[in-house]
Amino acid sequence: MKKYLPLIVLAVLAVLPLIGLSTYTMHMIILVIMWATVGMAWNLLAGYCGQVSFGHAAYFGVGAYTSGILYSHLNMSPWWGIPISIVVVTIFSFLLGLMVLRLRGPFFTLATLAMGEVMRVTAENLVWLTGGSTGILIRERTWIDKTHYYYIILAIAVVTFLVIKLLVRSKMGYYFMAIREDQDAAESLGINTTLYKTIALCISGALTGIAGAFYTNYMGYIDPEVVFALHDVSIVTIMIVMVGGVATLSGPFVGAAIMVLLAELVRSQLADLVRSMPSLGAAHQVFFGILLILIIIFLPNGIVGDFQKIKRMFRVGGACK
Amino acid sequence: MSLLEVRNISKLFGGLAASSNISFTIQKGEILGLIGPNGAGKTTLFNIVDGFYAPTKGQVLFKGQVISGLKPHQICKLGLARTFQVVKPLQRMSVLDNVIASAFLRAKNKAEAVNIAMETLRFTGLDADQDVISRGLPLGKRKKLEIARALATQPELLLLDESFAGLNHSELNESIEIIRNIKARGITIMIIEHHMKVIMSISDRIVVINYGQKIAEGTPQEIRNNPLVVEAYLGE
Numbered sequence: 050m051k052k053y054l055p056l057i058v059l060a061v062l063a064v065l066p067l068i069g070l071s072t073y074t075m076h077m078i079i080l081v082i083m084w085a086t087v088g089m090a091w092n093l094l095a096g097y098c099g100q101v102s103f104g105h106a107a108y109f110g111v112g113a114y115t116s117g118i119l120y121s122h123l124n125m126s127p128w129w130g131i132p133i134s135i136v137v138v139t140i141f142s143f144l145l146g147l148m149v150l151r152l153r154g155p156f157f158t159l160a161t162l163a164m165g166e167v168m169r170v171t172a173e174n175l176v177w178l179t180g181g182s183t184g185i186l187i188r189e190r191t192w193i194d195k196t197h198y199y200y201i202i203l204a205i206a207v208v209t210f211l212v213i214k215l216l217v218r219s220k221m222g223y224y225f226m227a228i229r230e231d232q233d234a235a236e237s238l239g240i241n242t243t244l245y246k247t248i249a250l251c252i253s254g255a256l257t258g259i260a261g262a263f264y265t266n267y268m269g270y271i272d273p274e275v276v277f278a279l280h281d282v283s284i285v286t287i288m289i290v291m292v293g294g295v296a297t298l299s300g301p302f303v304g305a306a307i308m309v310l311l312a313e314l315v316r317s318q319l320a321d322l323v324r325s326m327p328s329l330g331a332a333h334q335v336f337f338g339i340l341l342i343l344i345i346i347f348l349p350n351g352i353v354g355d356f357q358k359i360k361r362m363f364r365v366g367g368a369c370k
Numbered sequence: 371m372s373l374l375e376v377r378n379i380s381k382l383f384g385g386l387a388a389s390s391n392i393s394f395t396i397q398k399g400e401i402l403g404l405i406g407p408n409g410a411g412k413t414t415l416f417n418i419v420d421g422f423y424a425p426t427k428g429q430v431l432f433k434g435q436v437i438s439g440l441k442p443h444q445i446c447k448l449g450l451a452r453t454f455q456v457v458k459p460l461q462r463m464s465v466l467d468n469v470i471a472s473a474f475l476r477a478k479n480k481a482e483a484v485n486i487a488m489e490t491l492r493f494t495g496l497d498a499d500q501d502v503i504s505r506g507l508p509l510g511k512r513k514k515l516e517i518a519r520a521l522a523t524q525p526e527l528l529l530l531d532e533s534f535a536g537l538n539h540s541e542l543n544e545s546i547e548i549i550r551n552i553k554a555r556g557i558t559i560m561i562i563e564h565h566m567k568v569i570m571s572i573s574d575r576i577v578v579i580n581y582g583q584k585i586a587e588g589t590p591q592e593i594r595n596n597p598l599v600v601e602a603y604l605g606e
Binding site (some may be wrong): 219237 | 444463
């Protein structure tokens with residue numbers, strides 16, 4: 050049963066648009082799948098290879114801007130951004146890796162945090178290329194209907210899932226995990242840690258970039274504040290995987306569903322309050338913060354990673370009644 | 371040609387000479403013991419041989435090729451594996467996965483890696499613990515896991531850094547048996563050990579260092595009767 054679960058989920062997702070969901074619901078589901086893709090990409094680098102990045106907005110943003118710049122400067126369809134961003138973001142990740150992968154542990158993390166911010170400021174100031182804070186508007190939308198976008202992001206997510214699933218069970222996956230557990234031990238086992246860390250970074254970056262390119266096409270507008278955002282991209286990505294389950298295949302999906310829906314719930318439920326008190330605009334971030342603290346204390350391996358523990362908790366709770 | 375040649379190695383940490391002008395060779399098939407009081411520079415020497423440190427002066431030759439300056443993973447690929455004194459299991463991976471990760475160095479595919487790993491676990495007596503997450507292993511088995519992981523890279527020369535420290539009597543005997551079996555497979559061994567009885571009984575030759583300098587080299591019998599060695603260990 051457990052073996053077929055991903056196939057069952059996929060089958061359900063494949064027929065989902067046929068049951069006539071509202072545009073709003075479809076939008077939510079598209080966002081969940083997109084964030085799950087970014088989460089899976091981050092999880093490969095951080096969860097499996099142990100290189101915790103606080104700057105995945107850099108790859109997301111470069112992917113998004115690849116699409117945007119192809120459209121605004123070369124008059125190409127922004128959909129070209131999806132294949133082309135693979136090349137662009139891989140090269141970008143490689144160059145970034147030359148700098149940040151020399152660092153270990155928290156030093157690596159802080160360097161990635163800085164790189165994310167550097168990219169945002171760069172995009173704001175390279176006005177001739179990016180349009181600066183004005184952003185890039187895709188004037189001709191391909192489809193009004195959400196269904197096409199839904200199938201495209203679903204395909205991207207499925208490919209990402211399969212790539213990661215194959216990777217983590219191969220030699221490369223073992224090498225990634227060995228590096229995560231102990232870089233010196235890995236090196237002494239004949240593992241070229243620099244090479245394999247670079248590979249993990251490039252794959253993770255490229256997959257994140259594809260999601261970024263999709264974002265440009267789907268939302269039709271990007272600016273540096275949105276696609277290079279520290280909170281709304283880098284941190285949200287980390288939270289998705291932390292909540293769902295680090296180093297699990299399905300964790301990012303669970304995490305993305307919870308995070309996107311929670312953000313939306315808080316936003317819509319508090320909408321009236323927010324209107325009367327503008328300072329409440331970021332209230333959902335308070336909830337996220339509290340949720341993250343609770344997860345770290347009680348479910349350090351996330352919902353998927355600690356599923357047995359959750360089951361046990363409820364069983365104990367039931368027995369007490 | 372000797373399998374490993376350490377040629378005039380010196381290593382300075384700031385003003386401290388952790389090794390000064392050390393030379394010795396290891397012949398194929400032998401067990402070379404490396405002993406010396408705490409802080410003598412034994413582990414530093416290991417770190418130089420397997421590439422974690424670059425020597426300040428001197429060279430290390432493995433199978434006639436200069437290896438100082440290469441990275442540890444390149445040296446491992448050439449056929450030189452090591453264990454760590456402070457054991458470094460891949461904590462959140464099972465015992466089997468630990469060994470599979472290192473077996474991939476020579477294996478062409480996963481099935482072959484699993485085969486090498488299983489065989490190595492049986493050889494080191496860890497096959498009953500193959501599914502245990504290595505964080506939960508007791509020290510004696512962690513030390514064995516270090517050896518198993520190094521063996522799975524199919525080395526010609528194995529550096530063992532205090533693989534016996536902290537073991538109880540029966541574990542000690544098992545480990546000695548494993549070392550003898552490794553030798554019987556034709557793998558050359560260099561071993562750091564504090565346990566005198568063990569090192570005297572298994573080594574073919576012994577090198578003694580103190581304050582970063584080689585003070586003696588010879589058969590266990592010669593070392594036992596060397597006044598310099600006695601002085602280093604017992605004081606004047």
